[in-house]
Amino acid sequence: MPILLYEAGEALRFDEVSIRAGVKGIINVMRSLSMLPPSRSKRKALYDPFIARSSNWVRASDSGLFRNLSAMGSRVKRGDLLGVIDDPFGRDEFEVIATFSGIIIGCSEIPLVHEGEALFHIARFEDIREAAGSVESFQMDLEPDEGEIMPLDQEEPPIV
DSSP: OOOOOOOOSOTTSOOHHHHHHHHHHHHHHHHHTTSSOOOOOOOOOSOOOOOOSEEEEEEOSSOEEEEEOSOTTOEEOTTOEEEEEEOTTSSOEEEEEOSSOEEEEEEOOOSEEOTTOEEEEEEEOSSHHHHHHHHHHHHHHHOOOTTOOOOSOTTSOOOO
């Protein structure tokens, strides 16, 4: 049975922007498959999709305490410093370097890492500038104002 799996956010935490993006995406897929009626909204989609050519993980070269120096959605170039791993005794520091250029689409938030663990997921795009700008706009549009609880889709009744 074919399935569609949405992975976003961080384990054991609620990420408002990721939840909003996921719900909107699921509703759009269900409309496309005629599982839901078409939207009554007349507005055009705000974003054209960007399809990554490929993606890879940058992994920990050593075990220790991980300090992330790069944010999700950041554009990185091959050779950029992404983070640092300190050994538990503070004697050695190991740099985590981008092995290719792209946009960070996933990163570990766990401070204790072991050699070989995935730290940064980097996607490659044809036009990285355009993709990075679109990611930033998308995140800003989904971000609720401080203290505000925004309905996911103000025109639609909740799906029960």
